[in-house]
Amino acid sequence: MEQRRIERAWFFIFLAAVTIAFLWLTLDFIEPVFWAAVLAIIFNPLQRRLEELLHQRKTQAALITTTVIVLAVFLPLILLGVAVSQEALNLYNRVQGGTVNLQGVLTEVDPILREWPRARGPVPTYPPAGMGPPEADVLLERDDRRWRN
Secondary structure, three states: HHHHHHHHHHHHHHHHHHHHHHHHHHHHHHHHHHHHHHHHHHHHHHHHHHHHOOOOOHHHHHHHHHHHHHHHHHHHHHHHHHHHHHHHHHHHHHHHOOOOOHHHHHHHHOHHHHHHHOOOOOOOOOOOOOOOHHHHHHHHOOOOOOOOO
């Protein structure tokens, strides 16, 4: 009886070790497999309908479904990535060329950044849906500014 318990304990230790090793090996694949499963679930009705229309020709239905996924999901994501990278490159070139002065923009847009190093004590808070803490009004008045209504 004792021998059986020892064998069972070693089996579970070995099973845990193999499970951990498997998860470690597949860690990089978990996210892509998850998104593949999401796409498969979303586009499954299209796949079934195409199979019916193409008289159970699964290869052609799969090809059309894959093309639809590329055109409907991946192509817009690629175009969005290209647009964002072009905007980032444009901003970088403008900053390098001196057209955009980031320091000036930051001090104009957010006067709190100038006040931050001199701030003492905790950050003022205010209730939800309020107009901000009274300290904000003092800060605005010091720079001869007002809230817009």
